[in-house]
Amino acid sequence: MFMVLAYRLLDEENKKLVDADATRYTKWDKTEKLSRAGVVRKALKYKEFRSVILFRLRKGGRLARIFGRLGSLFYPTYKSIELGGEIGGGIYVSHSFSAVYAMAGKNLRIGPGVVVGRVGKYFPHIGDNVYLAANSTVIGNVKIGNNVIVGAGSVVTKDIPDNSVVVGNPARVIREIREDDFTELM
Numbered sequence: 001m002f003m004v005l006a007y008r009l010l011d012e013e014n015k016k017l018v019d020a021d022a023t024r025y026t027k028w029d030k031t032e033k034l035s036r037a038g039v040v041r042k043a044l045k046y047k048e049f050r051s052v053i054l055f056r057l058r059k060g061g062r063l064a065r066i067f068g069r070l071g072s073l074f075y076p077t078y079k080s081i082e083l084g085g086e087i088g089g090g091i092y093v094s095h096s097f098s099a100v101y102a103m104a105g106k107n108l109r110i111g112p113g114v115v116v117g118r119v120g121k122y123f124p125h126i127g128d129n130v131y132l133a134a135n136s137t138v139i140g141n142v143k144i145g146n147n148v149i150v151g152a153g154s155v156v157t158k159d160i161p162d163n164s165v166v167v168g169n170p171a172r173v174i175r176e177i178r179e180d181d182f183t184e185l186m
Helices: 002-009 012-028 036-045 047-058 062-074 076-080 181-185
Strands: 081-087 098-104 108-110 115-117 130-132 137-139 148-150 164-167 172-176
Touching: 002 047, 002 062, 012 047, 047 062
Parallel strands: 081 098, 098 115, 108 130, 115 137, 130 148, 148 164
Antiparallel strands: 164 172
16 A cells, blocks of 8 residues: 555656656566556565665655655665665666665666765766676766676776676776677666
8 A cells, every 4th residue: 555655646757767667677577567556566576676666755745755764664675775866767676785876877777786886975977778787886986888787796986988898896898788788688
């Protein structure tokens, strides 16, 4: 019931973002088609998706923000994922225990154990269609371009150009993105 009310409290802009987020979850969970009821069912089924909805609530109007705070009491698993900053539609958190504080575009996929953090007042800026693989770290005032894959365990401390695959500590570009790279990943 809480998730139904929470979803209804979202303004149209945030509902569109949640719908885009739900579409990403639908790609991985083929058991049901996307619908308004499906969004709520996904929120009940996936604690990671609940966290995304509660993040969107915190960006809404006053009543929505209150519901977002209450959500952390009703759904304590929300604390396993911390989302902050501005994140475009289509976010997909594949596992819990991640912290993301960034300005990010659409279709961001986050693996388990990912940390994206600011240094002082400087947030990372992440483009569209980015996959942050397991245990990767993005720190400080860096820009990650569009269509980028950050490999597992990589540490990003410098800007990453568009259409790149990066790995390592420190992260370095190993090649350009191929069209088929995102077929399975995104």
